[in-house]
Amino acid sequence: MGDPRRRDQPAQRRHTHPALTLLALTEGDYQPDQGCYIAGGVPKHYVATDHLETPGLATLTPDDVLDVAEQSGLVWDDASMTGLVFHMVSAVGVAGRVGVTAIADSPASAEALYRKSESTLADAVAR
Numbered sequence: 001m002g003d004p005r006r007r008d009q010p011a012q013r014r015h016t017h018p019a020l021t022l023l024a025l026t027e028g029d030y031q032p033d034q035g036c037y038i039a040g041g042v043p044k045h046y047v048a049t050d051h052l053e054t055p056g057l058a059t060l061t062p063d064d065v066l067d068v069a070e071q072s073g074l075v076w077d078d079a080s081m082t083g084l085v086f087h088m089v090s091a092v093g094v095a096g097r098v099g100v101t102a103i104a105d106s107p108a109s110a111e112a113l114y115r116k117s118e119s120t121l122a123d124a125v126a127r
Contacts (some may be wrong), residue, residue, distance in 0.1 A: 017087065018048035018101045019085055025103070026081045039081050044106045047114040049091040050088055050099035054118065056125035058096035062089040065098055076118055082109070 022028070028039025036043045060068075069075055071084060076083035081103070088099035098121075102113035 017050070017099070018046050021048075021085050021087075021101045022046055022103055025078075026078060028081075042081070042105055044081065044103055044105065045110045046101055046103045047107075047110045048099070048101040049114075050116060051097050052100050052121070053097040054094075054122045054125055057098070057121060058093055059125060060092050060121075062092055064124070065089050065092055065121065068120060069077070069117075072120045074113075074118075074120060076103075080105075082113075084113060 022037060022039075022044060024043055026039035027039075028037055028044060030037050034043075036045075038044070065086060066089065070086065074084045076085055082105060083103060085101045085103070086098055087098070091099050099113065100117050102110045102117065104110040104113055116119070
């Protein structure tokens with residue numbers, strides 16, 4: 001089955017949190033004939049998880065996570081309809097994890113953005 005976090009092309013009419021996030025932020029549409037999600041004439045891809053866990057992440061507060069994201073430029077960009085969306089941020093202090101959806105114009109870019117969120121949060125914990 002592969003990695004359950006990978007959702008390079010949103011499933012047709014699936015109502016998952018990442019797919020709904022993609023829909024809400026981009027106002028695009030799944031194109032079955034092309035087999036991909038299109039927003040603003042550009043294919044969109046995502047990688048998402050609700051279990052981004054890093055040792056020591058529970059030492060951060062929800063505000064810390066959002067501050068680190070903002071300071072690192074790991075935020076949503078309305079103009080390009082790309083970026084990161086954090087969710088379940090309130091779980092960071094209790095469960096030591098957050099959710100994240102990385103949306104980009106290519107599968108590789110979405111994966112790179114996701115990996116950058118992992119490494120940035122790990123670096124924040126190490127400080």
